[in-house]
Amino acid sequence: MNQGYGAWRTRVQRGVMALLLALAWPGILVPAAAADGGKVLVMGDSLSAAYGLAPQQGWVALTAERLKAEHPGWTVANASISGETTAGGASRIAAELARHKPTVVVIELGANDGLRGLGLEQTRTNLERMVVAAKQSGARVLLLGMRIPPNYGPQYTQGFERNYRELAEKHAVALLPFFLEPIATDRDAFQADNLHPVAEAQPKLRDHVWPALTPLLR
Template identity: 65%
Template sequence: MKFSYAAPWRPFQWAIGLLVLLLTLPALAQEPPRPVPGIPPTILVMGDSLAAGYGLAADQGWVALTARRVAERKPDWRVVNASISGETTSGGSARIVREVLRVRPAVVVIELGANDGLRGLPLREMRRNLARMIGASQYVGAKVLLVGMRIPPNYGADYANGFEQVYRDLAAHFDVALLPFLLEPIAADRGNFQDDNLHPVAGAQPALRDHVWKSLTPLLQKPQ
């Protein structure tokens, strides 16, 4: 599995912050960010089938493996996996306010976009949806790790390049941590994927966990 990308998208970044406020703040207005007594600092994962562990046992996916490592190395933290197979950024955007108010996370890992790209959905909508998710997470005081993806050029090189650039632009605009390509450590070997050539096998999950862990660890400072 090999992907190629480049080509930046830059215009109208100033509008993203305003758009997030318009879409998010009304729903959060009654819930100002504050610590919740008795709830441990939480990592909330909002992802698609790659984070939900499609085709794997419940304890085999990289999120489950990350939760196990968190329990060992950061025992005062917990991981909540709210990922759904087939999820798009639109679905994540529709769920984000409910989830951050329910979980009150200290860190939100956003791993969405692959299904948008595979369906050729408009990049402006993907950008808007991810921006809303980041904005809602930051409003409740959570740090954000944005996990990017690359797609094959089925819809043309411009689309594939623009798709990858969305993550970089949002990470820069909102000043959040970025892992540019989730599958980077395993993408070159076809043997790391199930028969659909999309979902990693169980044996590849530890490499994904380690890849994410490098970007996640700096965010795991216990909130005051």
């Protein structure tokens, strides 16, 4: 009987000591998982897939490096595919959300729709499907807007740009109005095809996205 009581008392004393240590040094008993950050999932096209470059040169990889340095524990999953349209992104979003379980979803799609002159309503519907799916999964969303050359006509180009703004307002998600804004008028910032940014331009794109992304890392 006395031995049983002694063992019980020892366990109680150890429990009290552990509690006192936790109160004195809160970090000492925090599980490693509690210190983890989150994950950013990028759904984009060739502009985010580092077309014509080494993968580590692209703005997404550069963003991952900066996250590692400034927000330890955060990671980036790049699910971008060269040539991707909004229809392709909408068809893949559910699987990518299930696979990566992101905290933040960055959507950079639409340029290929515009260059092909695809219907504005369909592009908007596809983007909206992605935004809604991401929000329903519990992720925060950053929509990277695009613009297309004026030779497509004012009605189409203005409607194309308006899609992003109206979707961001409707679904209360973050918007970067024009992803390529820092380099759009600099011919030297693009490869020979005049469509895809060179390696030297990628840090500018990272820095352009960064102020819109960081408020979502909470």
